[in-house]
Amino acid sequence: MLNSFGHVSLEHYLVLSAILFTIGMLGVLLRKNVLVMLMGIELMLNAVNLSFVAFSHFTGNINGQIMVFFVMTVAAAEAGVGLALAVTIFKKFKEVNIKFFENLKG
Amino acid sequence: MGSDAFEIAINLVKMIVIFLLMVQLVPLLVWIERRGSAFIQNRFGPNRVGPLGLTQLLADAVKFIFKEEFIPSRSRKFLFYAAPVMSLIPGALAFGSIPLSLPINVEAFEMFGQTWGPYRFAFQSFEIGVGIVFVLGISSLGAYGMLTAGWASVNKYSIFGALRASAQMISYELALGLSLVGIILIYGTFDFSVMISEQTGPLSFMWFGSEVVIPFLPNWGIFYQPLGALLLFITMFAETNRAPFDLPEAEAELVAGYHTEYGGLKMNMFYIGEYGHMMVASALMTTFYFGGYHLPFVDPDTVNTALMYNGYSATMASVLTALTFHLVFFAKLFLFLWIFIWVRWTLPRFRYDQLMDLGWKKLLPWALANTMVTAVVVFLMRSWS
Amino acid sequence: MLTSGLLFYILAAAIVLFAIAVVMSSNPIYSALYLALTMVTLAFMFFMLNAPFIAGVQLIVYAGAVVVLFTMVMMLFDLKKEQEAFARGKFTGFIKIASAGWLCGLIAGAVYMSSEMIVSGSKAVSxxxxxxxxxxxxxxxxxxxxxxxxxxxxxxxxxxxxxxxxxxxxxxx
The missing domain is CATH 1.20.5 (Single alpha-helices involved in coiled-coils or other helix-helix interfaces)
Structure with a gap:
C-alpha cells in the first residue's frame, strides 16, 4: 500500500521503476540525437534492473539478481554497437541526428 | 552505522579523521617527491625553509591559497568548478573502505549514569562486505573528474589530455580487474578484512592433499600470485596516470593535460586526487599481496596480551595494538608510495600506441592466462582433499 | 524504519530528477553526466536492497565504463549546441508524451490494484x-x-x- 510513509514496500520500487521506464521511453521518442536516444534505452534497461532487484529482495529469490547480470551485459553490448554506429554517422555527416540513419547502406 | 549515540559519534569522527589523514599525507608526499627526485637527479631540492625544507609545504600551501583565481571566459563555469571535486571524491571514498588496522574493541563502561555496551570499531571509514568490487567501481568514477575538467575548460590541450586519460583508464581497468581475479579465487572473498586475516602466520598451503609449511616465509598473497601482483603493480601506474604512463599530462605535447587551465587551490585538489589514487593503489597492493596491516610472524593477540599484562586496561590495550599495526600498515604503504616516486623519476614516458599495445596485447592476455591457471589449480587442490 | 523510508524517498526523487534532466538537457554532454549521476544513485538503491555485489557491478559497468564511453565519444565529436534537440511537431509530441504517461499510469495502476497478490515484505532476502x-x-x-x-x-x-x-x-x- 502507498499510504504509510515509513514503510517502503515492493510497490514503491515498482512505481519508481515504472516512472524511470517512462522517462527513458520519452527520451527515445522525443529526442533526435542518436546518443541521447541510446541513453534513454539505458534508462529503460535500468528501470527493469531496479524492478528485478526489488522483486529479488522482497520475495527472497536470488534469480532476479542473476537476470540483472544478463541485462547489464546486453546493455553494454548495445551501447558498444550503438556508439560504433554513431561514430560512423558522425564521420559522414558531422552530426548525429537520427534522420541520417536511412542513408547507411552497405 | 551505530545503534546508539556514542557509536554514531565515534563513527562520524572516524570518517572525518581518516579523510583528513589522507588529505594531510599529500603535502608530506609532495615533499618526499621533491626531495626524492632531487636525490635521484643529484640536486638539493627544497632545503631552505625549515629543517630539511619541511616547512616548504606550508609555504606552498600559502602560495596555493593566495594565487589569483583564474577562470577562462568561455569555460563552462559550473563544471569547471565541479571537476576538481569530482576527481577528489572517488579516491577519498575508496581509501575509506580499506581497513587500516585491527578493529578496536571497547569494553562496556559507565558514563552519564548509564552503561554503554561493548563496542567494536573497525579501523576504516565504513565497513563494506564487497570491498574489492566497491573500490574498483568507485575508482572507475575518477575518469569523470578528468573528462569534465578537460571539457569544461574549453582548451584543445585540456580536452586531448582528458580523452587520453579516460581512454587509458578504461583500457587498463580491464587488466586491473582481471589481475585481481586470481587472488579473489584463492581467498574466496571480496572482504578486505577476511583477506588480510587469511595472510597471517607462515606460508602454508595444501599441495595434492598434504599440507606444505614453509616456516621462513610469511603467508602473503604475493607467494601465491606473483604474476597477479606484477600485473596489478603495472596497471596501478596507468590507473593513477603516473609516469611512465603520464601521457595525459605529457608537458612536451599537451602543456599540462586536463588541468592546463587550473590554478591555485583547484589545481591543488587535482594533486590531492592524484596522490589519493596513489595511496589507494598502494593500500590495495599492501592488502592483497603483502599481508595488509600484519607484521610477519607477530600475532596481534600476543601484542594485546602483552600490553594487558603490563597493566593497561582491555580497551587501552586494544587501542594501542591497533595503533601499532596501523604503523606497520603505513610503513608498507610508504614503501609502495616511494616506489611510485622512484619509478617516476627513473623511467621515460611511453608513446601512446606503446601504451595501448601494452594494455591490450600484453597485460590483458597475461591476466586472462593467470586467471585460467589459478582457477584450474585452485579447483584441483580443493577437489584433491 | 523511518530513516529507511526517508532514504528511499530522497534517492527516488534524485533518480527521477536526474533521469528527467537526462532527457531534457539540450546539450548531450550534460545528458551523459546526468545519466552517470542516475546510475550512481541507482547503485546506492541496489545497495539498500541487499544487493551489494549488483551495486558494485552497476558502478563498474554502467557508471565506470558505458557512460564514460558515451561522454568520451561526445567530447571527441565536440558537438555544438544541437540545432534541433527535440523531434518536431507539437501534435505528435503531445501524443508521445500522453501515451508514455498513459503507459506509466497503467503500470502504476496495475501494481496498485494487484498489491494484494504480490508477496510483500514478509520474505526479505536474508x-x-x-x-x-x-x-x-x-x-x-x-x-x-x-x-x-x-x-x-x-x-x-x-x-x-x-x-x-x-x-x-x-x-x-
Missing part, C-alpha cells in the same frame, strides 16, 4: 542467501548456458563494432 557465493553458484549451475550464450554475444558485438567503425585502407583514424 543476509546469508544473498551472498555473492550463492549468486555465483546459481549463475554457474542453472544459468550456465545463458552465461555462455552471453559470451558469444559479446564476441559477436566486439567483431561487429570493429567492422562498423573500421576505416578502409588504414589502421589508425
Amino acid at each position: 543476509e546469508n542467501t544473498a551472498t555473492t557465493k550463492n549468486l555465483a553458484i546459481e549463475l554457474f549451475t542453472n544459468y550456465i548456458l545463458a552465461f555462455e550464450a552471453l559470451g558469444i554475444l559479446l564476441l559477436l558485438i566486439a567483431v561487429g563494432a570493429v567492422s562498423i567503425s573500421r576505416i578502409k585502407g588504414g589502421t589508425h583514424a
Whole structure:
C-alpha cells in the first residue's frame, strides 16, 4: 500500500521503476540525437534492473539478481554497437541526428 | 552505522579523521617527491625553509591559497568548478573502505549514569562486505573528474589530455580487474578484512592433499600470485596516470593535460586526487599481496596480551595494538608510495600506441592466462582433499 | 524504519530528477553526466536492497565504463549546441508524451490494484542467501548456458563494432 510513509514496500520500487521506464521511453521518442536516444534505452534497461532487484529482495529469490547480470551485459553490448554506429554517422555527416540513419547502406 | 549515540559519534569522527589523514599525507608526499627526485637527479631540492625544507609545504600551501583565481571566459563555469571535486571524491571514498588496522574493541563502561555496551570499531571509514568490487567501481568514477575538467575548460590541450586519460583508464581497468581475479579465487572473498586475516602466520598451503609449511616465509598473497601482483603493480601506474604512463599530462605535447587551465587551490585538489589514487593503489597492493596491516610472524593477540599484562586496561590495550599495526600498515604503504616516486623519476614516458599495445596485447592476455591457471589449480587442490 | 523510508524517498526523487534532466538537457554532454549521476544513485538503491555485489557491478559497468564511453565519444565529436534537440511537431509530441504517461499510469495502476497478490515484505532476502557465493553458484549451475550464450554475444558485438567503425585502407583514424 502507498499510504504509510515509513514503510517502503515492493510497490514503491515498482512505481519508481515504472516512472524511470517512462522517462527513458520519452527520451527515445522525443529526442533526435542518436546518443541521447541510446541513453534513454539505458534508462529503460535500468528501470527493469531496479524492478528485478526489488522483486529479488522482497520475495527472497536470488534469480532476479542473476537476470540483472544478463541485462547489464546486453546493455553494454548495445551501447558498444550503438556508439560504433554513431561514430560512423558522425564521420559522414558531422552530426548525429537520427534522420541520417536511412542513408547507411552497405 | 551505530545503534546508539556514542557509536554514531565515534563513527562520524572516524570518517572525518581518516579523510583528513589522507588529505594531510599529500603535502608530506609532495615533499618526499621533491626531495626524492632531487636525490635521484643529484640536486638539493627544497632545503631552505625549515629543517630539511619541511616547512616548504606550508609555504606552498600559502602560495596555493593566495594565487589569483583564474577562470577562462568561455569555460563552462559550473563544471569547471565541479571537476576538481569530482576527481577528489572517488579516491577519498575508496581509501575509506580499506581497513587500516585491527578493529578496536571497547569494553562496556559507565558514563552519564548509564552503561554503554561493548563496542567494536573497525579501523576504516565504513565497513563494506564487497570491498574489492566497491573500490574498483568507485575508482572507475575518477575518469569523470578528468573528462569534465578537460571539457569544461574549453582548451584543445585540456580536452586531448582528458580523452587520453579516460581512454587509458578504461583500457587498463580491464587488466586491473582481471589481475585481481586470481587472488579473489584463492581467498574466496571480496572482504578486505577476511583477506588480510587469511595472510597471517607462515606460508602454508595444501599441495595434492598434504599440507606444505614453509616456516621462513610469511603467508602473503604475493607467494601465491606473483604474476597477479606484477600485473596489478603495472596497471596501478596507468590507473593513477603516473609516469611512465603520464601521457595525459605529457608537458612536451599537451602543456599540462586536463588541468592546463587550473590554478591555485583547484589545481591543488587535482594533486590531492592524484596522490589519493596513489595511496589507494598502494593500500590495495599492501592488502592483497603483502599481508595488509600484519607484521610477519607477530600475532596481534600476543601484542594485546602483552600490553594487558603490563597493566593497561582491555580497551587501552586494544587501542594501542591497533595503533601499532596501523604503523606497520603505513610503513608498507610508504614503501609502495616511494616506489611510485622512484619509478617516476627513473623511467621515460611511453608513446601512446606503446601504451595501448601494452594494455591490450600484453597485460590483458597475461591476466586472462593467470586467471585460467589459478582457477584450474585452485579447483584441483580443493577437489584433491 | 523511518530513516529507511526517508532514504528511499530522497534517492527516488534524485533518480527521477536526474533521469528527467537526462532527457531534457539540450546539450548531450550534460545528458551523459546526468545519466552517470542516475546510475550512481541507482547503485546506492541496489545497495539498500541487499544487493551489494549488483551495486558494485552497476558502478563498474554502467557508471565506470558505458557512460564514460558515451561522454568520451561526445567530447571527441565536440558537438555544438544541437540545432534541433527535440523531434518536431507539437501534435505528435503531445501524443508521445500522453501515451508514455498513459503507459506509466497503467503500470502504476496495475501494481496498485494487484498489491494484494504480490508477496510483500514478509520474505526479505536474508543476509546469508544473498551472498555473492550463492549468486555465483546459481549463475554457474542453472544459468550456465545463458552465461555462455552471453559470451558469444559479446564476441559477436566486439567483431561487429570493429567492422562498423573500421576505416578502409588504414589502421589508425
